[in-house]
Amino acid sequence: xxxxxxxxxxxxxxxxxxxxxxxxxxxxxxxxxxxxxxxxxxxxxxxxxxxxxxxxxxxxxxxxxxxxxxxxxxxxxxxxxxxxxxxxxxxxxxxxxxxxxxxxxxxxxxxxxxxxxxxxxxxxxxxxxxxxxxxxxxxxxxxxxxxxxxxxxxxxxxxxxxxxxxxxxxxxxxxxxxxxxxxxxxxxxxxxxxxxxxxxxxxxxxxxxxxxxxxxxxxxxxxxxxxxxxxxxxxxxxxxxxxxxxxxxxxxxxxxxxxxxxxxxxxxxxxxxxxxxxxxxxxxxxxxxxxxxxxxxxx
Amino acid sequence: xxxxxxxxxxxxxxxxxxxxxxxxxxxxxxxxxxxxxxxxxxxxxxxxxxxxxxxxxxxxxxxxxxxxxxxxxxxxxxxxxxxxxxxxxxxxxxxxxxxxxxxxxxxxxxxxxxxxxxxxxxxxxxxxxxxxxxxxxxxxxxxxxxxxxxxxxxxxxxxxxxxxxxxxxxxxxxxxxxxxxxxxxxxxxxxxxxxxxxxxxxxxxxx
Numbered sequence: 016x017x018x019x020x021x022x023x024x025x026x027x028x029x030x031x032x033x034x035x036x037x038x039x040x041x042x043x044x045x046x047x048x049x050x051x052x053x054x055x056x057x058x059x060x061x062x063x064x065x066x067x068x069x070x071x072x073x074x075x076x077x078x079x080x081x082x083x084x085x086x087x088x089x090x091x092x093x094x095x096x097x098x099x100x101x102x103x104x105x106x107x108x109x110x111x112x113x114x115x116x117x118x119x120x121x122x123x124x125x126x127x128x129x130x131x132x133x134x135x136x137x138x139x140x141x142x143x144x145x146x147x148x149x150x151x152x153x154x155x156x157x158x159x160x161x162x163x164x165x166x167x168x169x170x171x172x173x174x175x176x177x178x179x180x181x182x183x184x185x186x187x188x189x190x191x192x193x194x195x196x197x198x199x200x201x202x203x204x205x206x207x208x209x210x211x212x213x214x215x216x217x218x219x220x221x222x223x224x225x226x227x228x229x230x231x232x233x234x235x236x237x238x239x240x241x242x243x244x245x246x247x248x249x250x251x252x253x254x255x256x257x258x259x260x261x262x263x264x265x266x267x268x269x270x271x272x273x274x275x276x277x278x279x280x281x282x283x284x285x286x287x288x289x290x291x292x293x294x295x296x297x298x299x300x301x302x303x304x305x306x307x308x309x310x311x312x313x314x
Numbered sequence: 315x316x317x318x319x320x321x322x323x324x325x326x327x328x329x330x331x332x333x334x335x336x337x338x339x340x341x342x343x344x345x346x347x348x349x350x351x352x353x354x355x356x357x358x359x360x361x362x363x364x365x366x367x368x369x370x371x372x373x374x375x376x377x378x379x380x381x382x383x384x385x386x387x388x389x390x391x392x393x394x395x396x397x398x399x400x401x402x403x404x405x406x407x408x409x410x411x412x413x414x415x416x417x418x419x420x421x422x423x424x425x426x427x428x429x430x431x432x433x434x435x436x437x438x439x440x441x442x443x444x445x446x447x448x449x450x451x452x453x454x455x456x457x458x459x460x461x462x463x464x465x466x467x468x469x470x471x472x473x474x475x476x477x478x479x480x481x482x483x484x485x486x487x488x489x490x491x492x493x494x495x496x497x498x499x500x501x502x503x504x505x506x507x508x509x510x511x512x513x514x515x516x517x518x519x520x521x
Contacts, residue, residue, distance in 0.1 A: 094454045095516035097478055127454055127516050164381075164480070169417045170515045172381050172480040254511035280452050281471055281509040283344055 053173060055165045056081035060157065060177040061137075063198045064188035067155055067181050070146035073188065074198060075179065076137040077101065077114075077161060084167045086131045089119035091252055093129035093259045096170070099138065099163035104176075106155045108145030115139040117204035118292055118300035119250060124168075128260035130250055137201040148183055156180045206292040206300040215305035217289045222278050224257060224289055226305060229271040249274055249303070251291040255281045285309055342451040342460065344508045348468040349450050353409075355438035356422040356429075361407070368464045370404045370496060374436070375411060375448065375517060377418030377456035378428060381480040382514035386457060387432055389482040392474075396435045399496060408436040411448030413520030418456065419443060445519040455514035461495045461505075470495035472510030 056079060063074040077099070079087055088096040103111045116138060119130040142157065158178045165173050209215065212231030217224050226249065247265045251257050261277035274293075286307050294300045342349055348371075350363045363371065374392070377383050386392040400406050410425070412418035420428070425439050442448055451460060452471075461470035475488035495505045 095514060097513065124516060125521065126449060126519060170381060255509060280343060283509060
């Protein structure tokens with residue numbers, strides 16, 4: 016009887032195992048790629064400083080390090096894909112600001128174009144800790160529940176919860192030397208407001224938008240377009256305004272720059288403003304929110 | 315002799331005109347006649363869009379292994395829409411533009427088995443491995459949805475719904491744009507959301 020039972024369990028074991036595995040395959044976790052599975056890279060939550068001073072805001076970031084050939088998406092992913100989404104789980108009294116997205120790169124796969132990141136990328140967020148802590152010192156643990164899409168030619172959804180624990184101390188916090196450069200490099204790629212003397216306008220002409228930026232009195236722009244072959248690339252913040260995959264014709268004009276952008280096939284009405292990020296030849300990124308003027312003669 | 319000359323001369327001219335017209339032909343513009351096409355389905359039958367004048371036509375770009383497509387198939391959402399609308403006389407074409415060797419490419423037999431297994435009920439599955447139908451309509455993602463009215467005018471171009479995720483739990487709270495477009499158009503109303511950003515995996519075109 017015992018032998019029979021043993022024999023039976025040996026026969027059943029693979030069946031049970033596969034049953035268990037199939038159950039796992041249909042669990043919600045698996046639908047999201049599971050914790051850490053199929054992320055094609057790593058994700059961690061990092062801090063610019065080594066401790067938290069009550070009431071003093073500081074920067075943290077989601078650091079993606081992607082396997083070669085894989086990419087994730089910008090806040091406007093372009094023709095396909097989906098940007099990462101984060102759900103913060105913070106101690107009482109803590110508040111996190113919106114994610115700050117460094118300027119993306121064009122990911123061309125004709126006839127489509129996406130906007131995103133390859134290699135190492137940091138999505139920043141400002142954290143505001145409370146001015147007073149009930150229990151005095153100790154550690155604070157910040158957590159981020161992150162869902163994102165990672166793609167090569169094919170895509171997979173990924174889901175991971177990452178945490179970061181920092182001591183609470185009075186006095187100015189020390190920077191974390193491991194991440195100093197990465198935070199600096201990332202900030203240099205964050206779109207900044209356009210200088211006040213720049214004048215940006217868009218002329219809607221037939222099937223194109225012609226974006227003109229006049230540097231005004233400042234030399235900021237002309238110094239920054241440099242001798243680069245591509246003086247500028249425009250990344251739309253709103254979907255359905257421009258055709259993402261269309262080539263952008265950029266040219267330097269006296270005192271400024273001009274970019275011809277093809278209107279989106281899906282744009283049905285005139286738009287009041289064209290919003291996006293312009294990346295100049297030297298890699299500096301600026302926010303553009305330019306009024307659109309309809310060219311009545313041609314349209 | 316002269317006729318031959320004209321013919322000979324007109325060939326480069328014709329090519330030039332075609333090339334110039336190409337960027338315009340690429341677009342499927344809402345409010346304009348939907349580009350006509352001829353495509354072969356998974357049972358070897360040819361379909362011309364013009365045959366279906368007088369009926370609503372839905373085009374659904376498909377890749378069974380794309381997680382966004384899976385969201386709408388594994389949940390039964392797409393099959394339910396197909397059943398409901400083909401039941402009301404709508405012509406529903408599932409279109410597969412994955413190139414051979416890319417994700418979502420299928421043989422006709424394989425696709426027919428899939429349709430049976432999923433209890434899907436499109437009018438037909440159009441096989442477009444060279445991507446010509448996809449490029450003609452500017453299909454970007456799977457899914458990417460188009461709705462054509464009985465007059466042959468494109469009335470919707472965009473996403474299936476307003477929740478651009480792979481999570482099936484989002485379907486119950488999403489606004490389905492295709493459903494809305496068909497309901498509004500059938501009630502004689504203008505489509506309130508005629509375009510939206512299609513979301514999903516990129517269509518795996520041949521390069």
